[in-house]
Amino acid sequence: MATDSETSLHASRGYVKGAITRLHSFVSNESELEESTLQALTTRKERLLTAFYEYEGFNMRILSMRADDDEDVAAVEDKYLYTLTVLNEVISRKTSSVEDSKGHVSTIARSKTKLPAIQMSIFSGNYVEYVAFQLLFTSLIHNDLTLDNVQKLYYLRSYLKNEPYDLIKNLPLTASSYDQARQLMEERYNNRYRIVNEHIGQLLDLPAFVKSTPENIRNFVASLKQTLAALQNLDVKVETWDPIIVCILNRKLDTYTARSYQMERDTAEEHSVKYFIEYLERRALALENAAPSTAMPSTKAKGLSINVASAGEKAVTCHYCKSNNHKLFSRVLWNAINSVKIINYV
Structure with a gap:
């Protein structure tokens, strides 16, 4: 059974929760919101902050007396944060449009190009x-x-x-x-140590080439550049790692690409990651330029047509049967085929 003190706390909490609900209803009415003055909006914001502070105080006191309190705190928090966000946006907009002492609009209100909103990725612990x-x-x-x-x-x-x-x-x-x-x-x-190790792991785990195509090579180079740039941003001296990195990357290449790299490089010079990347980019471009154009018409062998006279051409008379439908050699070919059939039948 609830005590008088507990009943009083529940009533007080219900009152401040009602104040938050009323302010939430206010910001949901766009016309009333826009007609309100800047001073009125600021007062409502102060009232909202005070009400929520009191609401949380009552929650903690009630929980200390009754641990099984079934108050839906999350729903009230959502109302509070939504209301506060809307009030802040409207107050900021109205403040920026107030004229200064010279009668000019504040520089904050100058028109700007509307840019797309920047989307943030969810961080899951990587x-x-x-x-x-x-x-x-x-x-x-x-x-x-x-x-x-x-x-x-x-x-x-x-x-x-x-x-x-x-x-x-x-x-x-x-x-x-x-x-x-x-x-x-x-x-x-x-954790700098863990972050550096994760990037090095990405470098070691770059997928090996199954087939050397322009797309595969460019994806490989893009992943390589991103990983090296991330390590450099962490002040890791990757420029001293060239022989090791090139050795690791060379094992990712297919036989033909690796052989071509060994033939092109100057054996008198040490391995360089920069030269290795430049070689891969040149190879991707060469493979792309050497590929057959998809716009070329296909060349298919045309079958022998017995009817060679097309529309608009002069018909040629066969000297054997006096017909205009074919040439003499077509008739000879036809007879030869029939003769073979007769011999086989016999």
Whole structure:
């Protein structure tokens, strides 16, 4: 049986949850949202932040008294984050269109070309992908001054899955949790030793050539360049690895490509990854240029036609049967075939 204190907490939580629901309904009405002044929107945003802060406080107090509380916190969080995002967008747009003291529109509101939205990949714990993910997230989300830390934490959660998501999912949805989540991610996945090893593994695992085609060679070169560039970005001195890398890559080639490489290179010089890549690119171009053109008409042998007189040509009379349908040699050929048939029959 619930105590008076617990009943009071439930009632208070229901009140602030109702405030969040009303603000969510407000931002869902586009006409009312656009007609509101900048000051009114700012006030509503402050009310939303206060209500959600109080809501989480009531949740923690109720859970400390009753662990089996069945409150759907996730649904309220979704309403809160959606409402906060919409308010921030409208406030930012209205702020940028306010005229300055000279009566001119602020430079923020100048028209810009609408660019496609940048799509971020979901990070699932692959060490090789962590640096790129962190740089893109920092540029798009972390450095966005229109977002507060609660929103940034929400976006960070949405771009994670598997182990990375499990690492931060139990952090409360508060401003201070965002920095904690970033620190946990950095400590777990910014492992330079493991990242370098993963890139070296990609280099060793490049698929061997089954057939030397322009497409296969270019895909091989593209993967090789990307891996070497990633290692260089990690300050790995790959330029001193040339003999080892060329030896590894040479084993990936088919017999004809490897033989051609040995014939072309200057045996007096040391192996160079740069020259090796240039050789593969030249070979891909040569194979591509030597391939038959698909636009060439096909040349098929034409069968012998007994009716050689086409429309518009003068008909030739057969001297044997006086017919205009064929030449004399066609009649001779026909008789010869029939003679063979008669002999075989006999």
